[in-house]
Amino acid sequence: MNTDSVRPAVTELRLSAFKTHRGVTLPLGPLTLLSGESGSGKSSVLQAYEMLARLGSGEPLARAVQEVVGGPSACVPAGARPDGQGRRGFRIGCTVDGPAGPVSLDLAVQAEPELRIVGERLTGGGETLLTTALTDPTRPAVQAAWHTAGATPVTRAPLPDDRLGTSLLPLRVAGKTEGQRLVLAAAEQVVVALRSAFVCDPRPEAMRRSGAGELGGGDPGGRGPDGGGGRGGGARGGRAGSTGGCATKAGGGGGGDGAAGAWGTRGRRGSGGAGEAGGWGRAAEEERDEGRLRSSCDNLPAVLERTSRECARRHAVLVAAVREACTGPVDGLRAVPREEGAAEEGAAAPPVPGRGGPAAARHTGQEVRESGVRAVLDRGALGEMPVEQLGDGELRFLALALVLLTGPGVLAMDPAGEIPSAQQQMTVMADGMDRCMDRRQARELVSLAVRMADRGHVRLLGTVRDPSVAEGLPGVQVLHLGT
Secondary structure, eight states, rough: OOOOSOEEEEEEEEEEEEEEEEEEEEEEEEEEEEEEETTSHHHHHHHHHHHHHHTTOOOOOHHHTTSSOOGGGGGGGEEEEEEOOOOEEEEEEEESTTOOOOOEEEEEEEEEESOEEEEEEETTTTTTEEEEEEOTTTSEEEEEEEEEOOSSSSSEEEEEESSSHHHHHHHHHHOOOOHHHEEEHHHHHHHHHHHHHEEOOOHHHHHHHHTTTTTOOOOSSSSOSSSSSSSSHHHHHHHOOOSSSSSHHHHHHSSSSSOOOOOOOOOOOOOOOOTOOOHHHHHHGHHHHTTTTTTTTHHHHHHHHHHHHHOOHHHHHHHHHHHHHHSOOOEEEEEEEEETTSSSOOOOOOOOOOOOSSSOOOOOOHHHHHEEEEEEEEGGGOOEGGGGSSHHHHHHHHHHHHHHHTTTTTBBBOOOOSSOOGGOOEEEEEEETTOOOOOOHHHHHHHHHHHHHHHHEEEEEEEOSSSSTEEEEEOOOETTTOO
């Protein structure tokens, strides 16, 4: 098998039967943008990818599907008829390239009457490495068979019907035979690629609440495969409160190359070493969690305070990008101490719309002061301006640019810490990437994505209203849906 590629990546997404898609295969490059009319299925593509990513991170099926409006039944293709037992479902899959060569994963999911994975197939190197099938509908398990190539050709055992079998193989396969080692390599490759994904949906209203002195409660629900089931909430159990909260692990993996001053290369393996790739150590655990950007980017000031300290070179790139996207002069971007009494004692934080659990409604003045900083733009002769006064497009640009310039150690995600960061690349998923932006801002953002993708550590899958923002930019693949 090919061992030239060292960074596993999802290079193909298959929507065999998912929502409006039937028999659709989408090639995914380092930078892929989806365009099409409303209702063409752009968001559905990202939902399918996110579902696979969350399953690859070890989440149960019910949690992986929860971000789809309408629940599991909404994933079933329109017009799909139930069988004699009233069963309907959907099928999705992907191909992951990496050290083990191309590896394909395909899933059949029963959505009705009961949500469960009824079939899974993992193939690579010309072999069927794993198959599962539902043999007894009365049991919450599927019968699995994986490649052994020893005295016994395959090994059979039951696996739970609400988990991705591929993600469980490293716990079940000994790796004693060549066939078992092939299975482990393929499974590891798929899991690393899937869990190295970050769903980013900057929400200006949440960012403004944070900047004005409210913690805001984070995003309810659990967006993004962070291993913790919460797309927001504060660190370690949700200080600011949605149910679930962000992952509490350090998140290994790299967000860029060392020559460029990468952020996010510190992970759970670190032990306090010096230099840009040095470890955090336990003493910095709380600070690390506070400085990890959530999907909604509502904790942007705390993250900017951290990143401006850790890498001046990347911060300078961020400032230059914001200068191109914002109206008026931009001489700098920094976090400053929040003024005492900036928020009222017991101020109410408006609930954040979403799914998966209620946002916390109230916070004390002490909690607000603990957030510590607010982000400001240096306007030169015009003085400082709080970033929450920026327009929606400018705020979204700032947040997305920060995501592209950072990495897993700075983002609220939980990539595979056991794999060296040099062998990982992060995939940023941005639905409505150019939402609220004018054409100049959107093109500048895509240009920044091109530069970061060229370094080999960042990939991007986004949807855009205006595909012309990518015209003439090298390496950008635009897929037009519904044509």
